[in-house]
Amino acid sequence: MTEHIIAFPGGTTRFCFDADLEQLRQLAPPEKSFILTDENVMIHYQRELKPWQVITIPAGEASKSLETVDDVVRQLIALDAGRDALLVGVGGGVVTDIAGFVAGIYKRGIRCGFVPTSILAMVDAAIGGKNGVDIGAFKNMIGLVRQPEFLLYDYRLLQTLPEEEWINGWAEIIKHACIRDEAMFGLLEQHRLEDFQKNGQLLHKLVMKNALLKAGIVAQDELEQGDRKLLNFGHTLAHAIENVYQLPHGFAVAIGMVFAAKLSEQHTGFPATGRLVALLERYGLPVSMDFDKDQALHLMQADKKKANGLIHYILLETLGKAVIQPLSVDTLRQQIAL
Numbered sequence: 001m002t003e004h005i006i007a008f009p010g011g012t013t014r015f016c017f018d019a020d021l022e023q024l025r026q027l028a029p030p031e032k033s034f035i036l037t038d039e040n041v042m043i044h045y046q047r048e049l050k051p052w053q054v055i056t057i058p059a060g061e062a063s064k065s066l067e068t069v070d071d072v073v074r075q076l077i078a079l080d081a082g083r084d085a086l087l088v089g090v091g092g093g094v095v096t097d098i099a100g101f102v103a104g105i106y107k108r109g110i111r112c113g114f115v116p117t118s119i120l121a122m123v124d125a126a127i128g129g130k131n132g133v134d135i136g137a138f139k140n141m142i143g144l145v146r147q148p149e150f151l152l153y154d155y156r157l158l159q160t161l162p163e164e165e166w167i168n169g170w171a172e173i174i175k176h177a178c179i180r181d182e183a184m185f186g187l188l189e190q191h192r193l194e195d196f197q198k199n200g201q202l203l204h205k206l207v208m209k210n211a212l213l214k215a216g217i218v219a220q221d222e223l224e225q226g227d228r229k230l231l232n233f234g235h236t237l238a239h240a241i242e243n244v245y246q247l248p249h250g251f252a253v254a255i256g257m258v259f260a261a262k263l264s265e266q267h268t269g270f271p272a273t274g275r276l277v278a279l280l281e282r283y284g285l286p287v288s289m290d291f292d293k294d295q296a297l298h299l300m301q302a303d304k305k306k307a308n309g310l311i312h313y314i315l316l317e318t319l320g321k322a323v324i325q326p327l328s329v330d331t332l333r334q335q336i337a338l
C-alpha cells in the first residue's frame with residue numbers, strides 16, 4: 001500500500017493507494033460504520049461487505065437526487081446510526097456523492113470515507129470533497145464541500161467494471177492532462193486503454209498521479225475561488241447535455257472538452273484541438289453530438305461559474321495549461337451555432 005496524507009483547509013484525507021478491501025476493517029470498524037453502495041457493487045461484492053450494515057441504492061445518475069438522500073437518511077435512522085457513526089461510500093461517483101452529502105447533513109454531520117470502485121471515482125469524483133445531488137436536468141445544484149477521512153483504492157475492484165465505465169473515467173484523466181500535465185497527455189498518446197487494463201503498475205501510477213494532481217489543486221483552492229475552476233474544463237457544456245440525453249458523465253465531458261478547445265482556438269490561439277480529438281477517439285470517447293442548442297444554452301446559464309452575467313469558461317492556452325475566460329452568453333451562442 002502507498003499512503004499519502006493530504007491536508008485540505010477543511011480536513012485531512014488519507015489516500016491509501018494500491019490497497020486491499022480487506023483493510024477497510026481497520027479504517028472503518030464494522031461496529032461503528034455503515035456502508036452505502038449500489039446494486040451493481042452488491043452483485044459482485046456482497047460477501048466482502050458482509051461485516052457491515054449496508055444501505056443499497058439503485059445504480060445510475062437518477063439516484064443522485066434528494067429522494068435518495070431522504071431514503072438513505074431514513075435508513076440510517078432505522079439502523080440507529082449515531083453522531084459517532086462513519087458512513088463509507090463504496091461505489092462510483094454517484095455513491096460517493098450521496099455518501100458524502102448524507103454524511104455532511106445527517107445529525108448535522110458525521111464522518112465519511114470512500115472506496116471508489118470506478119476509474120471516474122478513483123481519479124475525480126471521490127476526491128476533493130464536492131458532494132451533491134442533481135435537481136432535474138441541473139447537475140450538482142445542491143451540495144457541500146466536505147473532505148472524506150480516507151480513500152481506499154483497491155484496483156481489483158476494477159476487474160468487474162464494464163468497458164464503458166473504463167472509457168467514461170478516461171475523460172477525466174484526459175481532462176487532467178489537458179489542464180495541467182502535457183507529459184501525461186504524451187504518455188496517453190503512446191498507449192491504449194488495454195495497456196492500462198493489463199498492466200497493474202501502469203494503472204496504479206496513472207491513477208495515483210491523477211488523484212494527487214486533483215488533490216493538489218483542491219488543497220490550494222478548496223472552495224473554488226481560483227484554480228479549482230480549471231477542473232471544470234469541459235463541464236460547462238457537459239452539464240447542459242448529460243442529464244437531458246442520459247449520457248455517461250465522461251462522454252458528456254469529452255464532447256464539452258472539444259467544444260471548449262474550439263472556443264479556445266478563437267480566444268487564446270489554442271493550437272491542438274486535433275490532438276485532443278485524436279486522443280479522445282483513441283480511448284473510445286465521443287467528440288461531438290447533435291443536441292438542442294437553445295436548451296443547452298438555457299441550462300448553461302445555471303452554471304455555477306457564472307458571475308455578473310458572464311460564464312467563467314475554462315479554456316486551454318496550450319496542452320497542459322488552462323485559463324479562466326469570462327464569456328458572454330452571446331459568445332457561446334455564436335460558437336454553439338457553428
Ligand SMILES: O=C(O)C(=O)C[C@@H](O)[C@H](O)[C@H](O)COP(=O)(O)O
Nearest residue numbers: 124128130139140228231232235304
Ligand atoms: O472537483 C471539482 O472541482 C471538479 O470540477 C471536478 C469535476 O470533474 C466534477 O464533475 C465536479 O463535480 C463538477 O463540479 P461542479 O461544481 O461544476 O458541479
